[in-house]
Every structure is written in structure tokens, then in C-alpha cells.
Amino acid sequence: MSRSRGPLLFKDIDTPGLAGLETYRRAGGYATLSTVLGRKSPDECIEVVKASGLRGRGGAGFPTGLKWSFVPKGTDRPKYLVCNADESEPGTFKDRELIEKNPHNLIEGMILTGWAIGAHTGYVYMRGEFGWLQKILDQAIAEAYAAGILGGDIAGSGFAFDLHTHLGAGAYICGEETALLSSLEGFRGQPRLKPPFPAVEGLYRCPTIVNNVETLANVPHILAHGAAWYRQWGTEKSPGTKVLSVSGPVQRPGNYELPLGTPLRVLLEEHCGGMRDGLKVKAVIPGGSSVPPLPASLLDTGLDFESMNAAGTFLGSGAVIVIDERTCMVDSLWNLIRFYSHESCGKCTPCREGTFWMTEILGRLEHGKGSPTDVDLLADLADNILGRSFCPLGDAAAMPVQGFIKHFRAEFEHHVQHGTCIANRRREELAGVGVRS
């Protein structure tokens, strides 16, 4: 591709050989190590990241510098840095491209973050399906060790940092930071009570910062060029860029790095080329499967944390799932809630039982066997899961249910009254090959 795919993280991402150390260095990579390690104090680094306004790119959007500042000072306990590369939120596939094409960017971000928080060991927790990607990152880590960029004395600074990858084995819940830490410690991947927050008591009960891949990939750029430079992109409260993963029947699905605040319509029409096969947009899930959808009437909403909240949804992980007019919303929600039911870790009752019953109700609605009270029952269940489950997985299942009913209640009522979908491209296609579903 000749044209740059983004202003920052994706600027050079398609450069051939960028995954190799030499090419990464020629593009300016690892230059920040010599200007930061042993030269800028950890507190200065934290202040720069705070001033940049960088917010977590994994979904929650928590201010990164503030999170780092929660690591206690003057403790003699080891501190850990953990990169969340679980990338398990349906619709999200950005961290995979960042690691596959530019693994050294992540390594550099982790070394610098390790320096800022006083950690000498880092782990990258990757989802189990990324075994092939782990090989790419392990290769880059081995190159970095061989060049003295990782290990006991990084680039002659006297700072020591070791980095290892850790492969999960198929569990959405391990993208939740405390479940991730349980899994990394060798337990079943179930969440833990907060507080204590990981920054105070995380991995091996030591202070731990857990950051997403994209968050850490921004750190070298911010420390190299400063907060004001970083704020040239984005909005006042959501500075910088965001990698948006677009899926569904658009002309050009894929990852796009855009300044935060870019309208959803610009992403879909200008960058993704609009819809394919003459389809029209019915709804867009803007931030991964756990956020409420936006109807097509709200496509001018900006892709930043505040604008999405004002529209009743979340920017989340920036995973934009486009649903067309010929797709049934009841069927789509049933698909998503099956996912949450499958992935509920079983620890708490509202999530375990609630996702099971929501799946049952949606299944009977979809198949025309719903009763007139089912739509309210479904909404009532979601209302009772939200805020009452042990970890955010329950909320992640409840929020789409609430949003789908709020914006598309007529489709649910149609299922109750007529026993069929208003339109269902998926089932028509299956019927076309002789399968009843």
C-alpha cells in the first residue's frame, strides 16, 4: 500500500521488514531509550504521559499516566509490567496487526514503561489463538536480547528489564485484568475482587501495571516528542489517535488509525468505502461487542470517549461492527449473548445464570416461540445483571441487550407477534443451501 495508513502507529506499519530490528532502527526505533533511560526520571516520564492525556486503548479508557502513578513508591517489593494482548473482545483485531508488523514498537514501549514504574520484569499475555503471533514476538524479543536492548544493562543505561510472552488457551475472561493475572500465575482464569487494584497488589501480590498493546505502543512516541505534540491529534479530553477495527459488510474492512473524534460516518464512507452488495447500514456497534449499538441515524457521532458516551454507548476497544438492514437484530443479539454465555467463567450467579437465561429467551424469540412478556423479561434480566456481577463480563453481556432493545424494540415485538424476522439475510442464505436453522 502506497498511502500512509495512519498518522502515528500505522504510519510506517506496512514498511517491508519492519518486524526486524534493523529496519525498525532505521525508522528511528529504540532512539528514545538513550534519551530516557537514566536521563529522564521516572516521575518526569509519568508526568509527560499524564500531560499527553493518553487513555487506555483496551476498552476502559482509563488515563494511563494516572494509572502508573498509583504504583507505590519506596516499596522493596518487585514491580511488574503486564501487557494485555488477549484481544478477546469480539470485533477487535488491532493488537494482532500491531504485534505482527511492528513487534519492536511494543517492546520499546514496555521497556520505557518499565523504567517509568520501576519494573524490571514484563510479561505479554497473548490469547491462545495467537500461538503463531507469539513466535513473531518471541523472535523480536530474542533479537532485542542479542542486541543488548533487553536484559541486564539496556543500551548501556544500567537499567535492567526482562520480557517474556505467555500464551493463554481460549478464555475471553482473561482479557479482564485480574483474571489475566490469575491465569498468568497458573490458576483458572477467574477474576479477583478489586480493591486492591493491581497497581498496588497485582501479579504475585506485587505492584503491577496492566496496559493494552496499543496503549504501550503509543508510549515511545509520546516520550520522544512530548505531550503537546501528541495532542495535535484528537480532542481535548480524548487526545491522540485510535486504531479502529472495522468488520461487517463494508467494502474495505480492516484496521484504520484515525485521530480521536473522527465521525463514524467518515470512517465508514471515506475510509471503508461504504457498504458492499448494495446493502444499507442498520446499526453500528462502535466499541466491541459489549457496547450498545448506534442506529444509522447517529452515524455522525464522533469516535472519541465523550461523544460516544453522550450518544449512549462507548468507544471501548474501537472495534466497529457494521450491521446491515437485511440482518435481524434479534438474531445478531442472540449470537452475541451465546458468546457471553459460553465465556462466563462461572464464578458469580448474575453472570453465569443471567447469560444462560438471556440466551434461552433470545433463542425462543428468534425461532418465533417467544411470549408477549419475553421482551420485558429480557430487559429486566439485563437490568439485574448490570452492576451486580463480580467483574465487567456481566455488564458486557447486559449492555448490548439494553441497547438492542432500546433502539430496535420493534424487531423484538415483530418476533413475538409474527414469529419471524423482519429480514434475515443469514437464514435466507442458509435456506439457499438447504439448511434449516
Next chain:
Amino acid sequence: MSGADVLHRVEEKPAEWPEALRAQVAEALAHYPNRRSAVMPLMWIAQRHWGWLSPAVLRLVARTSELPETEVFGIATFYTMFNLKPVGKYHLQVCMTLSCSLMGADRLFQHLRRRLGIDHGETTRDGRFTLRRVECLAACGGGPCLQVNEEKFHENLDEAAVDRLLETLK
């Protein structure tokens, strides 16, 4: 398969790490401050070698990580990617979550069922293919997609592309 099914299997001979794997096992243990943390890496090393985690292999993992056997069985049954029974030479894992479903994953899965004559979770008689529906693989922009064993995802598939793929999997 539940943990109880595993525990009721006939006792096998105790497993040992083959010489060729011992360096990998030592490397995995060296990455963490305690042996428990290596339990998943050890399972992966074992699964890549034996293809699945038999009760004897899980006991070997328990001995190596110095954990109670019951806990290791508990961990193995929590994660969906640890195979607790043998799988075919090629484990076809078809993503069925929304983004892929919008792009025709259901049709693709039906096509595979018919071509291979097996359903979700089953293995062909010749031991070549196991077919499985899975949840989101993080390849949403390339849906529909599938993963063969632990390899890189095959994306933007249709029936013809799947047929060509099957031809390469001998």
C-alpha cells in the same frame, strides 16, 4: 468434555518429558518466580508434542509444576484450547461470532460439515480432520475465517477457498 470424564479414563502408563523437550521445559520454568506459573506453558509444550493432554500427561504437568493433580485437571478443563481427547491431524476451528456470521460463517460451517461428513467436535474416521465451531478469533475484518491447529488464520473464505485449503491438508 467434563473433568469427570477425564478422571474415569483407564489408567495409562506414567508419561515423561522426552529428551528433546527438556530444554523447552526448563526454559518455561525459568520465566517465572514460581513453578505454578509455568503450568499453562507446560500444557502447551505437552499438547504440541502429544497432540492432546491425556490424564497421564496432565499428571506429568502436575509433577513438573509441583501442583496437586486435581488442580491441574481443573486448569486444563477451564480453557477451551486444551484438548482433553485426541483430535485429528488438522483441527479446523471455524469462527462463528457476529462479525464472521455477518459475512457467511454459518454457510461455511455447513459446507465443511457436508464435505467432511462430521459435526462440531467430531473427527473424521481417517483421523485427518476435527471440526469445531469456535468463538471470536480476532480476525473480524477477514471474516469468515478459520484456524488450522495453531497456525495463522485463513481469512475471507468462501466455499471454493475452503475446498482449496482442504486439498493442501494431506
